[in-house]
Amino acid sequence: MSSDSEDNFMEEDSDYEFDSDGSDMDYEEPNDLAFAEVSDKKPKKAYEVDFSVQSLQDIKAAQANAISHVAGILGLSQDKAAQLLRSFKWNKERLVERYMDSSEDVLKEACIVLDDTKTTSYVGKPRPGFTCSICFDDTPSKVVGLRCSHLFCFDCYRHYLTQKIVEEGECRRILCPESGCSIIVDQPTVQKIVEPKILERFRQLLDRAYVEDLDNLRWCPAPNCENAVDCRLPHSTFDTVVPTVQCACGNKFCFGCGLGDHQPAPCQLVKLWQKKCADDSETANWISAHTKECGKCQSTIEKNGGCNHMTCRKCKYEFCWVCMGPWSEHGTSWYNCNRYEEVSSTDARDAQAKSRASLERYLHYYNRFANHEQSAKLDRDLYNKTEKKMEEMQRTSDLSWIEVQFLKKAVDVLTSCRMTLRWTYAFAFYLVKDNMTELFEDNQRDLEVAVEALSELLEKPIEREKIAELRQQVLDKTVYVDSRREVLLEDTAKGLGEDRWEFSFKRT
Amino acid sequence: MAMSKRILKETERLNAEPVPGISATAHEDNLRYFDVIIAGPSQSPFEGGVFRLELFLPEEYPMTPPKVRFLTKIYHPNIDKLGRICLDILKDKWSPALQIRTVLLSVQALLSSPNPDDPLANDVAQHWKENENDAIETAKLWTKNYAK
């Protein structure tokens, strides 16, 4: 263990030694799991990427592994190897190469003093006449200093390190407190000085920094989840690949940007879209309102489920919530709700008409984007209500638990399909219309029709006698909806890969 | 607390051995708040000017740097309209071993050698880079008008 050799030299009292049992938790035995193999059990789909989930333990083990490896090659202590690796962002090859080339420069850049005593810090009694230049106390019982011989009283040192760790979140480069001195306070020294709670925080920060330093790692953004995901795809491919990953905790997110799953839209498009929506939010706000007027009798209609097939209570007019067109035209081969008919250039002659047209175009897509989000929420609300009813039914009848579970699966699929659909509208907004975009729009429409049909099915009142029938219908529709989603994702992933479409923004 | 001992000692020393061209007086009712006066250094565009500043020692001082701000209007590439100062030791280069005295000396030195390559006031820095003589004239004029 790295600190053993250092522990011996110090003139210190053991009561100041926090880690006096010599246990050194940072450097666990190297572990084979360090970089778990990327599994490929089933054949990969075009929209899937390879990744693996790394637990906090895996992450610690991977660091220990790399540190031991480099310490062995360069003949350095674990601590110094760790410091060097951090300053090289864990690029072992580059570190070893540069170190062989000129170790002096490398050490200097990393603020490391290497000397034959193998000592890193002094913790002990002050010399006569010492005054701490931080608190001006001239009678401290204990002082601390690194090899640069800048001594400060123990309390000030502890206060200083605590400030850096807790307030500034610093861990990679905490320098000697002396002004202008650039020697790093190494880990064994930190261990000797700070309180256990602070040391724990310091180690957390180091793990955090490790994951942040590596391009192939990203923390799972789910609250309270301690896992990271390892994805080896170069970031340069993220303009054509949407790297959706799923953590062991169940959270699905984008490895490229950390947002929730936004397939099929690439990260750059998502960023642009979000910015646009934030900028135009005021004009767009009215759209996501819950109520609309019936296109025929003008009575107010409130939406209370996710389904977009609306029927006016008063006049029984059936229409689509999204485009307000008659429902009779939907769900057929000429369903046209997803497609925005570009205003022909002759119609948009002057600037005002043009800007109006561009706003209308944006609203067309934003409307649908926002609606799916809203509908997903309503679907879920409806499900929560239904679930209670199902539980009730299960308790009072001979239905088994499994038999009443089919709704849950259906709502989960419905939600993820709506999320996908939502991003297809952002995607379509930036798509330059040509004959290559038609297939995309067809896929979008097919998924949308399937989703709305399933959503409508879920709004049906549940009757005890018809439950078996309903169950079969829901199961069939769920499978179908899922397959439509797969078709769409598969095709967009391929299309992005082969540069099939032109987008209205510059792709980086 | 040990830190107030430091503040008292620093204040004592500032009074007993003042730095030439600089005065710092602690408020009677708030020992962490100082009225500072810096005389414009000779052979600088600020020569002859009397610049008033405020200096505040935050709770965490000296683990965090003092807060220093010009109250007198000054035409300087590293000092903005609000009097905020772009000085490394007041930010990431701060060390708890530095003192009020060293901070004020650094501010004084900044007046002697403006650094338009690390600007805080962009328009002033631009002016300084494009036409140094003209910028210096403006700085002199401001010194005459405001730093009395």
Ligand SMILES: [Zn+2]
């Ligand atoms: Zn001290």
Ligand SMILES: [Zn+2]
């Ligand atoms: Zn030092």
Ligand SMILES: [Zn+2]
């Ligand atoms: Zn997770």
Ligand SMILES: [Zn+2]
């Ligand atoms: Zn992303």
Ligand SMILES: [Zn+2]
């Ligand atoms: Zn109506």
